[in-house]
Amino acid sequence: MAQDRSPRKPPKAEKTTTQDDVFTLDTNLVVLDVAVFDQDNRFVGNLQKENFRVFDEQVQQEIEYFSREEAPVSLGFVLDTSGSMRPHRTKVTEAVKFLTRASKPGDEFFLVDFKNKAELAEEFTPRPADIEDAVDNIVWGGGTALLDAIQLSAEYADKEGKNRRKAIIVISDGDERDSYYDRRQMIKLLQEYQVQVYVIGFPDEDDGGGLFNRSTRKRSVSLINEIAGETGGRAFFPKSADELQDIVRVINADLRTQYSIGFSPSQDGRGTTFRRVTVRAEDGKRKLVVRTRSGYTPRKGD
Template structure:
């Protein structure tokens, strides 16, 4: 099986009472007498989607909350929510449609459909194709036939606007995605030659702020190692920041198997949420490190977040008897 690049970051989101950062404030009173022992509070939570693997790369899915430790800027944080659950996601499939992809499109299209078929049946999926420009070719749907038709009607030509396509897809996920967990899979074969929207550094910052997991598949030839190095740098930076992975198959034939790996990764992760001890919403970047007891396993998760007042607020029930 192809191996992912060593970009540790993590992935799985959860519908329940989750947001992105931290601060608690009282909300409305209980609405019925049966709820007399419960109050409701609006809580800002940092939500982490964590994949745990052993030294051989096998995913570990049977750990408990007390086996994890979460540090924010080096300070241990109390875990407020812990689950491992396969939940529906809002998924964007972003496919390079430049001229150099013409001979690879059939395999790439098959891989995109494999990803959808191996994912949660309740997922919603959209497709963006890009060359010098990025286009939303298939809006959110869970209809396999519509997705197959959408990825098959493309005519490959032009250059590669990788950053523009990722930026647009993040925006679409945040604006239109109905699921709490949001994921991008980007498939490309070359270095960015046409983006105009933002630098790589700004795009990485946007990924940190978005809580969107980014997976990349880079299908490179042997002609220009310098361009490949630049492309890998961009993909690794985005997957590492967001909690996803970047894959670099040795041949186009491996892409379908990688797509199935991505689907498996999405469906077998832990959700860990905490309300930070530092409750200042000052816009600063907070670095996160998650580990397991005994250090036998590697934990992949997003590397941090921005403590912003714009973070979503979720409602959480708290028992008065606790």
Template sequence: FVTTLTKNNFTLYEDDKQQEIQNFSRETNLPLTIALLVDTSQSVAPKLKFEQEAATNFFYSVLQEKDRACLVEFDSGVTLVQDFTNDSNKLAKQIKTLRAAGGTALYDAIYHISDEKLIREMGRKAIVILSDGEDMSSKSTLQQALEMALRAEGIIYAISVNRGGFFGVGSSKEGDKILKQLAEETGGRVFVPFKVEELEDSFQQISKELRSQYNIGYFSSNKARDGGYRRVEIKVEEKGVGVRFRRGYYAPTS
């Protein structure tokens, strides 16, 4: 995370039209609200133990006293296993109860946790997904899941469990593509660990990125209150520096 950038280093566009940056600040050590979504479908049954270990390690590694996290499992349906808490021990205890069965309702899990939980929360919000990315059971579509995550201002980070050599089962390029799209559209990213030891580094990167961000605000030149999707692009004028950001938002309707 580069800490020396200023407002003048950034250029912001909405639907290809440059916008004037009105507010700019660097935020650090932010409290987090995290929803951890664990895929417990039959397709990941051989990887469930890894997922449980990864989920437990994630909470112990990332969660601080000022943070709140919930645990969601999804197979053919979506279940809130543990509501928001800052108690890692309580979350770890519930992780041990997870069992693999049924299909995969990834999109439903994202949609419901965004609509029923995250949209009501304030501050920095993240959805962390442990999955192979293959949805087979959702009533929601990929686009509907993305839209609801954007409306809830949730940043999606995904940890793929697809690597064949690591898990002893086949990998899914299509599943990884889905996870990548979900993450990138909301300003997050995908981690594809080849060995267990890489997980800790992934968790620390997620924590660091979520707690240390630049906050850029502007008043859109498009005054229409039509509920439409507005595509956002941010460019940084600094050699060797990349930027991740939420790719858009939905305009208000009233």
């Protein structure tokens, strides 16, 4: 996935418009995308800053930035185009096109297809038609390097995406055979990227030796759930490709309805590695479930 161009330098500040003010986000600010649900798994969208508490390594932080505004997304589609996924080709293609057509001003997309290795089929573009053309021209067939594709795609999104909110959607049957990275290495790398990972997996019920086969199914589902949990994304395991369009509707709504919460770490994080973050939400009426990335890796200058 190497490109013949230098990576974009991250902006020193980002301006975000809310209902009341224009905020400039300081480079030391850690910003989390936070989704809140009630016990019936319905999104809770009427909370205020006072309803949240944020903890960095168990130390409560002052919330300095809070927004409920819809934000543009830098979104990548990461498609397993190996031979075992060929039966799902039509539904997968339709799902990708549905999401690009639901784009909002400022959104951008890229497309990766992976077999034995991951390939950048279309770099970041604001034009849905570019992604539609690229997905129509993919050649299906070959092996599967799932973990490498997730890592490389998340890295590309993190470095090249122009929007603060970044995500990738991975669609695969999980027939992992060819990756260089193992589980521990990939999770560690994902913790360094500010990218949410959504995974749609089609577990193979046959005992055929793949990542999702019967003998390793529990371990595989655990891995996919860990990837989603660490990054603030979600994992889906549909019984058939017919469920794809409903799932991508859920993902689209999820990306559009998150809170943005920022804090300046009260503890000096320089020289440290990954730092665990916990976000809690309360409204005094019901039990609320919060989903966000599990932490952050202090960047140079933090």
